[in-house]
Amino acid sequence: MQALFQRWSHLLLLLMPLWLATGVSQAEPLADEQDMPALIKQIFPQATEIKPQLSDPPVWPVYQVTELIGYAFLSGDYVQLPGFSGAPYQLLIGIDRDGIYRGVRVLEHHEPIFLHGLGPEPMHRFTEQYPGLDLRQTIKITSAAVRNKASGSNVYIDGITKATASAIVLNESVMLSAVQAAQQLGLIPHRRTPAQVRADLQEPANWSRLVNEQWARELKLSEAKVDSAFANQPAAEPDTGDSFVELYFTYLNAPTIGRYLLGDEHYTRLIEQKLEPGEHAIAVLNTGPYSILGDSFVRGTPPDRLALEQNGIQIELRDLDFYSAVEPQLPADLPYFDEVRLFRIKSSAGFDPASPWTLKLVVSREQGYLRPDTIRTFAADYLLPERFFIISEQETVDNTPLWLQIWQQRAGKIAALLLGLTLLTAIILGHRWVTADARRFRLIRWGYLLYTLVFIGYITQGQLSITNLFTILQVVSGKVSGSILLIDPVIAILWCYVLLTLLLWGRGYFCGWLCPFGVLQEMVAELATRLKIRQKRIPWHIHRRVWGLKYVILAGLVVVSFYSLSAAERGAEVEPFKTAITMGFVREWPFVIYTGALLLAGLFVHKFFCRYLCPLGAAFAVLGHFHLFRWLPRRAECGSPCQLCTHRCGIRAIAPSGKINYRECIQCYECEVIYRDNHQCVPLINERKGKRKPSQLIAKAS
Structure with missing residues (x-):
């Protein structure tokens, strides 16, 4: 037995240097500063000149002859999100002047799953998905099996199997640093601190006033107009034909609108129970053959057919599923709508209800299994009067922890x-x-x-x-x-x-x-x-x-x-x-x-x-x-004379004396099953046969 154990030990010791050598070879070194132009050229292959790095903002301007075509920057100059190891990624990111990603390169990381497990290849395949994506849109991670990831309002990229947390941190590092760099470069505007709704202001309201004052905006489309958009042709004037969609949307946090549309009881439920502090809600009401949700929509999730934008940046909408458990109490003068849905905007989105925003309807048409869907968007703008809000001009910062x-x-x-x-x-x-x-x-x-x-x-x-x-x-x-x-x-x-x-x-x-x-x-x-x-x-x-x-x-x-x-x-x-x-x-x-x-x-x-x-x-x-x-039951007979549990304990946590070593015990309860079974426990067997009464339960542990 001792010889067998020694042979196993020798085999394991021989394998240790192999795994250590394998792990060492996978470290990702940080690129030297002099290598940066060459790395930036990989992201911008058409570049003819990489200007020296600026100090404010810290970016490398990239030129093609005399034309500025984009910028490259390090994520670490803008964000320091700790990865799974506790250390942040250092990424080289390239964007063009339109705010489109040109490429992402991982320069340094300390993620154990890549260093000593998957290797760097899955991470590099992950970053290859960014070129062509718009930094204004929220990028979400999903399964590689999901088809048509760009056919709706949300943009999805494939995650990294077995490295979900590391992939999420990498994606957040890309998005947050790109938005900050683009804001400092003036490619996208800065966002001010969101205005607060004046809870004490409530004016008389009815459906006619909401429409006339444009507190409820309309987006109406005919079949002909939609067909013309997919054919890349202007719609005939006047726009006639069958209705494709007729929707209205409005902001619900304002008491004037929310109390009219939902009623006092449901408005109170929305503000006090359904929305967290700093969150917002909008209502979308639709009639017509084209659903704003679609057949594959799952309640409580972001809709693929609707998108909200503010300052050129897409903000996530999430279904509130508000009327799943209660009956709507809609106002009597409200026209009939096939769909009445409420959507949540999270506080972390930085949405400002007092600034202009846009709701987009996304329409997609399949082009065959091997070809991506064609999509068209139709939009309407929205802005409420400033008297509904308390407005601050300070710049907003998203402090939601990763x-x-x-x-x-x-x-x-x-x-x-x-x-x-x-x-x-x-x-x-x-x-x-x-x-x-x-x-x-x-x-x-x-x-x-x-x-x-x-x-x-x-x-x-x-x-x-x-x-x-x-x-x-x-x-x-x-x-x-x-x-x-x-x-x-x-x-x-x-x-x-x-x-x-x-x-x-x-x-x-x-x-x-x-x-x-x-x-x-x-x-x-x-x-x-x-x-x-x-x-x-x-x-x-x-x-x-x-x-x-x-x-x-x-x-x-x-x-x-x-x-x-x-x-x-x-x-x-x-x-x-x-x-x-x-x-x-x-x-x-x-x-x-x-x-x-x-x-x-x-x-x-x-x-x-x-x-x-x-x-x-x-x-x-x-x-x-x-x-x-120490509650595993023992009897005085355990260990003396009975050795059944000692022999049955697979982990060998029960000593020959019958005592349980709780440092080694894995609480599998096998010994307790024996203790309670009068066909296995020797004292219980003796009692059943009338030979001897078992002793009282005792705690017998080391």
């Missing part, structure tokens, strides 16, 4: 995660009921383990890692901002939950229930049972010595992290989590062989990696050492 934007975008996954953690909490608190029946326990446990592997592991990429602990240490030491801990909402929520369970019950509920790679090892152990592969039992005295190896690995990585975070992240490849879960085994062969060797070892030694090598498990064992509850 982490909050990411949390809002991933609300669905957050809800599913919280639901799963609520279920686990119910299992923990009701563990006596769960373990009272062996079949019920097995169904519940394996059902939850599959949720952990599929949803937490592969769908949300929520595998916790020792590298997360490095980031926490960097925050504690003051080297990076604490907001970096919130960049990935799934990781942040899991850490909060795990730290709480560490305080209460120790390390077990992460290692035994919430670790996706731990689930893979459980599945390997189950496969070994089905294949009748006998588990090798390492002698107890050797087992006790070797489980300390993971604490040595943990100490080494923590020390290295204070000197070189990059080196610590490469050393953290001792964890196979990135290869098996994040990358799904699509990685360089040394990593795959190493991970495969660990899983193969699990066929013979239950959860080999968890027992002896996992630095994260060691960290949780240390952090959870002084937990409050």
Whole structure:
């Protein structure tokens, strides 16, 4: 047995230099300043001269002979958004004089998923999507499977699989720095601080007044006018023919308009319950065959057929789904409309209701599967009288933190995660009921383990890692901002939950229930049972010595992290989590062989990696050492004379004396199932046979 263990250890040690060498080769160096003209020429291949960098604003003017054709700039001169590692991207961005992206190049980054995982290629493919996009439009990240990303009012680009948070930060760095540079260059106007609605001003209103005063603007189109637009021909005058769309739109926050159109009760509900401070609402009323939403519209999402622009910049509209639960109370003099929809404008958009804005209707027509849809837009302007507002002339600044934007975008996954953690909490608190029946326990446990592997592991990429602990240490030491801990909402929520369970019950509920790679090892152990592969039992005295190896690995990585975070992240490849879960085994062969060797070892030694090598498990064992509850039930007969739980414990956390070592226990409840089963527990079997009454429950823990 000792010889077998030594052979596995030697194999793993031989593979370590291979993964370290692989990780080192992937670092992205920062380009030298003298290389900038050459890099800018890659973005502007027609350029004949790159002028020296200006100081205010910090840009490189780009010329073709004597004509100024655009500008290049570094994102770091405008924004410093921390990435997943805590350090910002440094991007070289090119825009032309019309505000169109000409190119984006990544000069420096410290994202672990690219440095020691995916490599730089997915990131470069991501940035190749920007040329031709307008910096005035909000760019959203979506799935590569979505077709016709530019056929509606929103612009979408493909995300990076397995690097969602890193891609979001990169995209935000591009957009925010480009808007700031364009404003300073005068390509787009600065925005003033949004005006506040005068809540005390309410004038008499009816539908005729709203239309006559242009507080409700009309956009009316005929079939002939739309057909003419797609044929690139002027519409015949007068514009006759069947109606295509007849819509009106209006601003609802103003009491004069909102109280008339919605009624006092619904207006109050809108302002006090549906809108957060600083948010705005508009109503769009439509009649005609062309829907403002479309057949594929999902309630509560941005509409692809409507776009709102202000100062040349598109502002996101999001459906309020206002009348889904209540009946509308529309005014009696309001004409009939097929569609009455309310849309929200978030406070982070910087929308100023006292400045002119434009609503656009987007019409698209398919040109065949292999050809992009053709789109045309039809617009109407809107402006309310200044007497409705309290106006400030100061420039507005969007202070919405990036982490909050990411949390809002991933609300669905957050809800599913919280639901799963609520279920686990119910299992923990009701563990006596769960373990009272062996079949019920097995169904519940394996059902939850599959949720952990599929949803937490592969769908949300929520595998916790020792590298997360490095980031926490960097925050504690003051080297990076604490907001970096919130960049990935799934990781942040899991850490909060795990730290709480560490305080209460120790390390077990992460290692035994919430670790996706731990689930893979459980599945390997189950496969070994089905294949009748006998588990090798390492002698107890050797087992006790070797489980300390993971604490040595943990100490080494923590020390290295204070000197070189990059080196610590490469050393953290001792964890196979990135290869098996994040990358799904699509990685360089040394990593795959190493991970495969660990899983193969699990066929013979239950959860080999968890027992002896996992630095994260060691960290949780240390952090959870002084937990409050040791509630796994024991009897006086446990360990003397009964050794059943000791032999059945796959993780070897029960000593021959019968005591449970909570530093190693993963709270799988297998021993508690035995404890409650009168066909397995020896004292209960004896009682059932009338030989002996079992002793009272005692807490027998180290």
